[in-house]
Amino acid sequence: MKWVLLVLSIAVVVVGGVAVIGLTLPEEHVISRSAVLSAPPDTVWGLITNVADYPKWRKDVQRVEQVAGVPNLTWREFSAHNKLTYEATRMEPTSHFVSQIVDKGLSFGGSWDYSIVPEGKGSKITITEEGRVYNPLFRFVSEYIIGQTATLDKYLTALSARTGSTYKPGAA
Helix, strand or coil: CHHHHHHHHHHHHHHHHHHHHHHHCCCEEEEEEEEEECCCHHHHHHHHHCHHHHHHHCCCCCEEEECCCCCCCEEEEECCCCEEEEEEEEEECCCEEEEEECCCCCCEEEEEEEEEEEECCEEEEEEEEEEEECCHHHHHHHHHHHCCCHHHHHHHHHHHHHCCCCCCCCCC
């Protein structure tokens, strides 16, 4: 019985400590990542705005459903762990795309701002995430365990592979 109480006490202290540290972290963050791609801007634009094809090149997306009856491009991405709804809030063909999570009641939210510029025979894409992590436990995990750039790095790795390029997280 003493061992059970000891283990429970340790668990409470650890979770409490993580929560307290999470509370000291800012709820909002802005981070950017860039990649140089061997594809021209119009090809990159086509890849990032053709959301129906995401499952073909993004391993983390199992399927996509486009939402009908809304004025802007809106879609749901289904993965093994989530179902998230996004809306395109800005579309300037071949150069600028902004999407945001529109689901309410999540532990996180935010937007991605994609900027595409020509670079040599290819292009450079920069994605800026303006994120919010409401839950202090998730803030701790995002900051210290997963890393705030993990999702951007995964996306740019997949996009780079799709365009025959190589992305090294944190290098560009």
